[in-house]
Amino acid sequence: xxxxxEIAQMAGVSSATVSKVLNGxxxxxxxxxxxxxxxxxxxxxxIPNGIAxxxxxxxxxxxxxxxxxxxxxxxxxxxxxxxxxxxxEGYSLILCNTYGKDNREKQYLRIxxxxxxxxxxxxxxxxxxxxxxERVSFPIVLLDRDIEVGSNIGKVIVDNEYGGxxxxxxxxxxxxxxxxxxxxxxxxxxxxxRYKGMLRALEELDLxxxxxxxxxxxxxxxxxxxxxxxxxxxQNIDGIFCGNDIIAIGAIxxxxxxxxxxxxxxxxxxxxxxxxxxxxxxxxxxxxxxxYSIGSNAVDLLLNMITKNGKDIKRKLIPQLVIRESAK
Amino acid sequence: xxxxxEIAQMAGVSSATVSKVLNGxxxxxxxxxxxxxxxxxxxxxxIPNGIAxxxxxxxxxxxxxxxxxxxxxxxxxxxxxxxxxxxxEGYSLILCNTYGKDNREKQYLRIxxxxxxxxxxxxxxxxxxxxxxERVSFPIVLLDRDIEVGSNIGKVIVDNEYGGxxxxxxxxxxxxxxxxxxxxxxxxxxxxxRYKGMLRALEELDLxxxxxxxxxxxxxxxxxxxxxxxxxxxQNIDGIFCGNDIIAIGAIxxxxxxxxxxxxxxxxxxxxxxxxxxxxxxxxxxxxxxxYSIGSNAVDLLLNMITKNGKDIKRKLIPQLVIRESAK
DNA sequence: CTGAAAGCGCTAACAG
DNA sequence: CTGTTAGCGCTTTCAG
Numbered sequence: 138x139x140x141x142x143e144i145a146q147m148a149g150v151s152s153a154t155v156s157k158v159l160n161g162x163x164x165x166x167x168x169x170x171x172x173x174x175x176x177x178x179x180x181x182x183x184i185p186n187g188i189a190x191x192x193x194x195x196x197x198x199x200x201x202x203x204x205x206x207x208x209x210x211x212x213x214x215x216x217x218x219x220x221x222x223x224x225x226e227g228y229s230l231i232l233c234n235t236y237g238k239d240n241r242e243k244q245y246l247r248i249x250x251x252x253x254x255x256x257x258x259x260x261x262x263x264x265x266x267x268x269x270x271e272r273v274s275f276p277i278v279l280l281d282r283d284i285e286v287g288s289n290i291g292k293v294i295v296d297n298e299y300g301g302x303x304x305x306x307x308x309x310x311x312x313x314x315x316x317x318x319x320x321x322x323x324x325x326x327x328x329x330x331r332y333k334g335m336l337r338a339l340e341e342l343d344l345x346x347x348x349x350x351x352x353x354x355x356x357x358x359x360x361x362x363x364x365x366x367x368x369x370x371x372q373n374i375d376g377i378f379c380g381n382d383i384i385a386i387g388a389i390x391x392x393x394x395x396x397x398x399x400x401x402x403x404x405x406x407x408x409x410x411x412x413x414x415x416x417x418x419x420x421x422x423x424x425x426x427x428x429y430s431i432g433s434n435a436v437d438l439l440l441n442m443i444t445k446n447g448k449d450i451k452r453k454l455i456p457q458l459v460i461r462e463s464a465k
Numbered sequence: 466x467x468x469x470x471e472i473a474q475m476a477g478v479s480s481a482t483v484s485k486v487l488n489g490x491x492x493x494x495x496x497x498x499x500x501x502x503x504x505x506x507x508x509x510x511x512i513p514n515g516i517a518x519x520x521x522x523x524x525x526x527x528x529x530x531x532x533x534x535x536x537x538x539x540x541x542x543x544x545x546x547x548x549x550x551x552x553x554e555g556y557s558l559i560l561c562n563t564y565g566k567d568n569r570e571k572q573y574l575r576i577x578x579x580x581x582x583x584x585x586x587x588x589x590x591x592x593x594x595x596x597x598x599e600r601v602s603f604p605i606v607l608l609d610r611d612i613e614v615g616s617n618i619g620k621v622i623v624d625n626e627y628g629g630x631x632x633x634x635x636x637x638x639x640x641x642x643x644x645x646x647x648x649x650x651x652x653x654x655x656x657x658x659r660y661k662g663m664l665r666a667l668e669e670l671d672l673x674x675x676x677x678x679x680x681x682x683x684x685x686x687x688x689x690x691x692x693x694x695x696x697x698x699x700q701n702i703d704g705i706f707c708g709n710d711i712i713a714i715g716a717i718x719x720x721x722x723x724x725x726x727x728x729x730x731x732x733x734x735x736x737x738x739x740x741x742x743x744x745x746x747x748x749x750x751x752x753x754x755x756x757y758s759i760g761s762n763a764v765d766l767l768l769n770m771i772t773k774n775g776k777d778i779k780r781k782l783i784p785q786l787v788i789r790e791s792a793k
Numbered sequence: 794c795t796g797a798a799a800g801c802g803c804t805a806a807c808a809g
Numbered sequence: 810c811t812g813t814t815a816g817c818g819c820t821t822t823c824a825g
Contacts, residue, residue, distance in 0.1 A: 138602070140818060151796045156820055165794055182600070187579035188525065189818035192516045192801050199559075199580070206545065208740065213541040217534065220562050229576060231527075232560040234548055248557060251515035252527070272510070274466070358744055386744055393746070412536065416686055416714055418721070418746040468802055479812045484804055493810055517802030520817050 139183045147181070148174045159185060191253065200439065201249040201257035203233045203242060209356070210411035211381065211428065212260065215280075218432025219258060226440060228255070243269050250274060256439040261327070276442035278435045281327050291438040292451045293431055297327045300424040300456040301334025304378045304406045307422070307458055309342050311465065313376030313404055317350040319364035319388055320380025325356075328380050331408060335378055350374060361387025369395055375403055376464065382407035382414045382423055389417070389463070404464035408456075419462035427454050467511045475509070476502045487513060519581065528767065529577040529585035531561040531570060537684070538739035539709065539756065540588065543608075546760025547586060554768060556583070571597050578602060584767040589655070604770035606763045609655050619766040620779045621759055625655045628752040628784040629662025632706045632734045635750070635786055637670050639793065641704030641732055645678040647692035647716055648708025653684075656708050659736060663706055678702060689715025697723055703731055704792065710735035710742045710751055717745070717791070732792035736784075747790035755782050 141159075145152040150170060157163050158174045177183075191197045200223055204212045220230050231254065233245040242259070246269060249257055259270070260280040270277055271287045278291035286292075308316050318335055321328045332351075339346050350372055354360030361384035368374060369392060379385035385407030389399055397403050399419055407414060410425035434452045441449055469487075473480040478498060485491050486502045505511075519525045528551055532540045548558050559582065561573040570587070574597060577585055587598070588608040598605055599615045606619035614620075636644050646663055649656045660679075667674050678700055682688030689712035696702060697720060707713035713735030717727055725731050727747055735742060738753035762780045769777055 138818095141820095142818075152818085153796060153798095153820075154794090157795090160820080162820095167794060170795085184575070184578045184602075186520075186581065186818050188516055188520045188581045189801090190820075192514075192520050192803090192817090193819050193821085195801075197516065202560075207535060207541045207548070208538075208545050210536075210538070210541075213535045213538075216560065217536050217562060220535070220560055229580065230560050232530075232544065232548055232558050234545060247512070250512045252557065253514065253516045274512075358741075386741070390744055390746075413686075413714070413741060416718055418718075466802095469804095470802075480802085481804075481813080482811060485811090488804080490804095495810060498811085514802050517817090518804075520801090520819090521803050521805085523817075 138186075139181050141183075141185065144174065144177055144181065144183050147177050150174065195253075196255055197253050198227055199229045199231060199252070199254045200436075201231045201233060201245065201252075201254045203235060203245055203257060203259045205237045205261055206234055207232065209383065210413065211383075211409045211426070214411065214428045215260060215432055218429040219436060221429075222433040222436035226436065228436075239266055242266060246270070246273055255443055258435045258439065261325070276439055278438050278442075280431060280435060283326065283330070288448070288450065289442070290450070291435075291442055293434045293438060293454070294452070295426050295431065295454045295456050297330035297456075298334040298337070300408060300426075301331035301378070302338045303334075303456075303458050304331075304408065304424050305335040305338035306342070307460070308376040308378060308404060308406055308464060309338065309344060311404060314344065315347070315350065315372070315374045315376070316344065317352070317364075317368045317372070317374045317377040318380070319352045319354070319361055319368070319377060319384050321356045321360070321384075322353055328353075328356075331380060347372075356381050356383060358383055358387035358390075360384055361389075362391040364388060365391035366395065369397065369403070377403060377405050379405065379407045382409045382411045382421060385414075385421055385423070385463075386417055389419075389421075400463050400465065406464050410459055415461060422461045422464035423459050425457045425459045427456070430454060466514075467509050469511075469513065472502065472505055472509065472511050475505050478502065523581075524583055525581050526555055527557045527559060527580070527582045528764075529559045529561060529573070529580075529582045531563060531573055531585060531587045533565045533589055534562055535560065537711065538741065539711075539737045539754070542739065542756045543588060543760055546757040547764060549757075550761040550764035554764065556764075567594055570594055574598070574601055583771055586763045586767065589653070604767055606766045606770075608759060608763060611654065611658070616776070616778065617770070618778070619763075619770055621762045621766065621782070622780070623754050623759065623782045623784050625658035625784075626662040626665070628736060628754075629659035629706070630666045631662070631784075631786050632659075632736065632752050633663040633666035634670070635788070636704040636706060636732060636734055636792060637666065637672060639732060642672065643675070643678065643700070643702045643704070644672065645680070645692075645696045645700070645702045645705040646708070647680045647682070647689055647696070647705060647712050649684045649688070649712075650681055656681075656684075659708055675700075684709050684711060686711055686715035686718075688712055689717075690719040692716060693719035694723065697725065697731070705731060705733050707733065707735045710737045710739045710749060713742075713749055713751070713791075714745055717747075717749075728791050728793065734792050738787055743789060750789045750792035751787050753785045753787045755784070758782060 352364030365388035407423035414421040680692035693716035735751035
């Protein structure tokens with residue numbers, strides 16, 4: 138492996154000089170030597186050892202990304218947004234899938250500490266492992282987790298309460314009277330807030346709040362399917378607000394199997410506006426999360442926290458109703 | 466930041482001793498000192514600096530994963546499989562999205578060299594940038610790219626020719642006479658082989674090969690949609706073999722819009738068997754790729770190449786027909 | 794304009 | 810059973 142020392146020898150200079158040239162700190166290097174060095178670097182195909190550099194400068198130009206599961210379209214789109222934004226700033230991304238298991242989150246945090254990442258972005262864990270997160274030695278940005286935490290932790294949140302409110306109000310406006318709800322556990326922060334938003338809308342509109350119309354499971358197709366069967370078989374409903382699009386897809390499947398027509402018999406609103414939602418049958422009315430923007434805001438906050446040690450530590454984004462066939 | 470030296474001081478030993486204990490090379494350390502060290506490590510919440518360690522041992526316990534786009538369900542499932550397998554072996558994963566741009570692949574390779582990853586897994590780029598790949602200093606496993614390369618490059622391939630053959634034969638067996646095909650560019654290795662498999666089946670069955678029935682674009686929903694419109698509007702077809710499930714979803718959308726009934730009028734076979742394929746309407750008949758197995762095989766090969774310097778450098782997997790409503 | 798020297802935090806002989 | 814020493818490849822004063 139070629140080292141900076143070898144390059145220096147070939148150029149007849151010291152490694153300090155090569156280092157300066159390579160890092161653009163070469164205001165005081167004669168252009169003759171600069172050119173000579175650059176030529177040799179080129180010829181030799183020299184690639185600096187980033188590990189040695191990191192050890193010295195105490196920065197790895199790497200972030201960690203902790204999410205439940207890349208396989209979930211919402212998180213894969215998020216990962217993409219974050220990777221893009223990071224890459225644009227010269228940072229790489231270490232991918233960590235927790236599958237919602239608390240101890241995996243802890244393990245990954247430990248690994249990221251050893252790897253000396255410059256920061257991490259964490260999206261969702263059911264359990265509030267805040268003590269662990271607060272002890273970590275690098276800046277962290279939390280996604281969609283609107284809770285009180287130490288001041289060294291950034292937050293990007295999308296107004297889930299508002300999203301739930303808008304979704305429900307839309308269903309009511311197009312004529313629904315008995316609105317069901319299928320979502321993940323209420324221990325899950327985003328679910329909880331969307332649920333609250335729904336309740337607020339219901340109260341405001343003077344619609345009945347019937348807990349038999351609500352089904353709680355996971356953010357999965359299966360939960361959507363099972364929830365739909367359960368609610369629709371026992372109750373008389375004309376609309377369902379689903380906690381995310383994946384659940385909505387499962388619910389639509391279940392309802393179709395039972396012979397219901399969407400949207401004629403039952404109208405469906407999802408949440409997230411993932412990529413496929415406009416391609417399913419019928420195209421899904423949903424609450425669009427500004428996924429890409431969540432990602433870039435998260436990276437931006439992280440950068441702020443790293444460099445400027447800023448106290449601009451929280452961003453709030455607004456979701457948006459997208460009306461398609463499933464509820465119009 | 467606590468260092469190994471500080472821990473050593475507190476324990477009244479040398480850092481060498483602490484290092485041995487921490488790395489399980491402590492056969493010759495008295496259990497008294499071992500315990501004392503471990504206790505102090507615990508008390509101090511000491512976390513070793515992995516960068517310093519990596520510099521010394523010349524291994525980062527990190528792999529790179531280069532894919533076109535995590536947002537594509539096939540790749541997100543692949544990423545998950547690879548992350549799982551890597552994590553199980555104590556390796557982290559750096560995620561790299563190329564969006565199919567050749568220069569991004571090159572850039573990422575460069576970054577991974579600087580970051581001194583222990584290996585990388587590369588899934589697909591249209592252009593064969595093999596020269597670049599062959600110059601890289603760490604072991605690489607190529608996915609789904611059955612081309613001749615240097616002996617320091619591993620390969621995991623799924624028999625795409627066979628997959629295309631099986632898909633086409635199935636369509637013929639259930640009565641299709643005029644079979645269309647929508648896929649990405651034939652410069653794309655997997656597409657090309659699936660296409661060849663289709664042609665082989667067609668010849669074998671003595672079915673007409675009409676190039677007006679074939680549409681080439683990208684592995685995207687839009688290509689599926691446009692391809693379906695184009696082929697079905699001008700030609701009389703009764704079946705379409707789609708290069709992947711995403712394309713199939715787009716095609717089904719287009720065909721429905723044109724008033725065709727699936728599978729009654731036109732039968733559809735996809736490729737990949739991504740997560741949602743069984744939930745779309747109608748559920749998709751497709752060629753299932755052993756995605757998870759691709760991931761674990763890739764990691765396994767990489768490990769082989771790293772440790773055993775083995776010449777077991779190629780794995781071939783077989784895809785499998787999954788019959789659902791869209792073509793049965 | 795350039796170089797010598799120190800040191801980032803760790804591990805691996807080797808010596809005792 | 811434990812410590813000394815050297816050094817991984819780089820950057821950064823500081824001196825010249």
